Amino acid sequence: MKRRVGPAGTTERTYRFRCYPDPVQSQQLHRTFGACRWVYNQGLELRSSAWRQHHVRVGYTESCRALTGWRSTEETGWLREISSVALQQSLRHLDIAYSRFFRGRTPRRAVVTPPSGRSGPGEGDGHPRQSRALLRVSDRG
Known part of the structure; x- marks a missing residue:
């Protein structure tokens, strides 16, 4: 667990979890990742x-x-x-990428290029990630 001091003396904690999905959940995750990648690439093509x-x-x-x-x-x-929230988040990530590109706010030492498409499994890491997520925890073994 990491601690970080936030605004006005508040403390933020970071927890790391490792999930082991069952085969059905794994298939749903792969479908979601693929759909998010497709929506990101289609949004990029549309723009x-x-x-x-x-x-x-x-x-x-x-x-x-x-x-x-x-x-x-x-x-x-x-x-x-697929959940529309995940798909919309992919479009939000694309919008943020465009905003940062045109404002010149890219990470240090980054090669400044327009946003590009997301790759699939085995072609690099194209899976979208969120810093905050809703997790359902069950007692089923």
Whole structure:
């Protein structure tokens, strides 16, 4: 456990957990990671093509509207099986990447390039992570 002093004398604690999902949970996690990666890449393509073809900026709100459309079509109806919160978070990460790029706020020693697509398993680590997550703990053995 790490301790960190926050604002006005408050203390923040960090806990590390290791999860061992069962096969059903593991399959759901892989589907969620894949869907998040797909949504991120589609959002990136939407932004890039809108700028290339029409010189129009697409923001987070428009990307979320596109996500609603993707979830309602027959070809990409499989997105309805995935939590919309995780998919929207992928679009938020894309929006933050664009904001940081255009403001010039990238991590130190980083190569400054526009946001790129996310890779799949075995092609690098493309799994989205959140610093805060809701975990369900059960007593089942």
